Amino acid sequence: MPDLPAPLPPGSTIGVLGGGQLGRMLAMAAARLGLRTHIYCPEDNCTAAQVADAVTIAAYDDKAALKAFAAQVDVVTYEFENVPTDTASMLAQDVPVRPGARALSVAQDRLTEKNFMQGLGVATAPFADVTDVGSLTTALADIGTPAILKTRRLGYDGKGQMRIDDTTQASTAWEAVNKQPSILEGFVDFEAEISVIVARGLDGTTAAYDPARNDHENHILSLSTVPSGYPETVEAKARTLAEKIAAELDYVGVMGVELFVASGTRKLIVNEIAPRVHNSGHWTLEGCTVSQFEQHMRAVAGWPLGSPQRHSDATMTNLIGSDADDWQQLATEPNAGLHLYGKGEARPGRKMGHITRISPKTSA
Numbered sequence: 001m002p003d004l005p006a007p008l009p010p011g012s013t014i015g016v017l018g019g020g021q022l023g024r025m026l027a028m029a030a031a032r033l034g035l036r037t038h039i040y041c042p043e044d045n046c047t048a049a050q051v052a053d054a055v056t057i058a059a060y061d062d063k064a065a066l067k068a069f070a071a072q073v074d075v076v077t078y079e080f081e082n083v084p085t086d087t088a089s090m091l092a093q094d095v096p097v098r099p100g101a102r103a104l105s106v107a108q109d110r111l112t113e114k115n116f117m118q119g120l121g122v123a124t125a126p127f128a129d130v131t132d133v134g135s136l137t138t139a140l141a142d143i144g145t146p147a148i149l150k151t152r153r154l155g156y157d158g159k160g161q162m163r164i165d166d167t168t169q170a171s172t173a174w175e176a177v178n179k180q181p182s183i184l185e186g187f188v189d190f191e192a193e194i195s196v197i198v199a200r201g202l203d204g205t206t207a208a209y210d211p212a213r214n215d216h217e218n219h220i221l222s223l224s225t226v227p228s229g230y231p232e233t234v235e236a237k238a239r240t241l242a243e244k245i246a247a248e249l250d251y252v253g254v255m256g257v258e259l260f261v262a263s264g265t266r267k268l269i270v271n272e273i274a275p276r277v278h279n280s281g282h283w284t285l286e287g288c289t290v291s292q293f294e295q296h297m298r299a300v301a302g303w304p305l306g307s308p309q310r311h312s313d314a315t316m317t318n319l320i321g322s323d324a325d326d327w328q329q330l331a332t333e334p335n336a337g338l339h340l341y342g343k344g345e346a347r348p349g350r351k352m353g354h355i356t357r358i359s360p361k362t363s364a
């Protein structure tokens with residue numbers, strides 16, 4: 001085994017592509033370890049910049065800005081999975097980029113992602129490549145309804161998706177996804193959605209947190225609950241799957257793996273992966289000694305991973321849009337960690353903050 005690069009000492013600077021709340025919480029975790037952060041994002045006034053040591057506001061294809069950024073940081077990571085792979089490759093010429101371009105390219109394209117899972121022998125929803133109405137009609141005949149048409153790229157929080165209940169809806173659905181290259185997925189009959197936040201270090205060691213059970217409202221994560229309520233046998237399988245995916249991608253950092261638990265059989269089906277810290281892992285800030293954010297910064301800095309051990313039960317509730325207007329009330333709750341992201345306007349659907357409520361641990 002080749003020698004590993006030395007861990008970056010305290011005082012080193014981690015460059016973060018993306019300036020949202022995930023970047024903000026990464027920067028705060030890095031500060032606790034004496035590491036600096038430099039945020040790179042295209043928008044002014046990004047929330048992560050409020051708590052970072054330095055910020056570059058430039059487009060992801062601004063070569064001169066990327067070059068200057070690379071010269072000022074010791075390693076680059078990202079908090080946003082739609083960073084163009086060219087940006088990551090360009091930076092990688094000058095500075096380590098963790099996780100690497102492979103994880104980014106697999107996670108950015110739902111077809112590549114599904115093929116990757118299939119190659120690993122990991123169960124997914126049945127799927128087919130859709131390039132036009134003809135291939136969509138064929139896919140609907142093969143897979144049946146209900147089914148979900150999803151654009152291959154750039155979907156999030158249910159955007160770029162269309163449920164199809166009847167084969168006659170093929171052309172309407174194709175219009176609805178703006179005729180973008182897509183996949184058709186068979187509808188999974190699930191009893192719950194769970195997720196595993198897994199970290200993998202530079203030396204290949206992995207650390208998976210306890211799975212969270214996730215409830216969505218309007219396609220946006222609303223509530224994560226830990227423990228998930230599933231027996232250890234199911235949870236262990238979920239953690240092992242996530243560790244296998246991370247190892248196969250030669251991943252460095254924290255990754256979120258979203259899974260369906262099939263109704264009745266409790267078979268685990270991977271929905272998608274996020275090559276970054278994940279909303280369903282925010283509970284780790286209050287529920288564990290080392291949060292997903294610190295864990296990610298440890299991994300990308302080449303440090304030893306912390307223990308993913310959970311010391312409390314936790315529920316994490318997202319504060320979406322006007323939910324955060326109740327901050328005064330929420331701030332009075334005992335055993336609750338309130339997080340507000342420093343964003344301006346509370347537009348409907350916008351993630352403004354979250355609150356994690358903890359209670360003594362009830363299961364091992």
Ligand SMILES: Nc1ncnc2c1ncn2[C@@H]1O[C@H](COP(=O)(O)OP(=O)(O)O)[C@@H](O)[C@H]1O
Binds near residue numbers: 125148193219272
């Ligand atoms: N094949 C499927 N079967 C049943 N429900 C699905 C399927 N795919 C997605 N969903 C539902 O839609 C949500 C969003 O889909 P997902 O693929 O995770 O996209 P996003 O990138 O928007 O999170 C999932 O969390 C799940 O509730």
Ligand SMILES: [Mg+2]
Binds near residue numbers: 258272
């Ligand atoms: Mg999802």
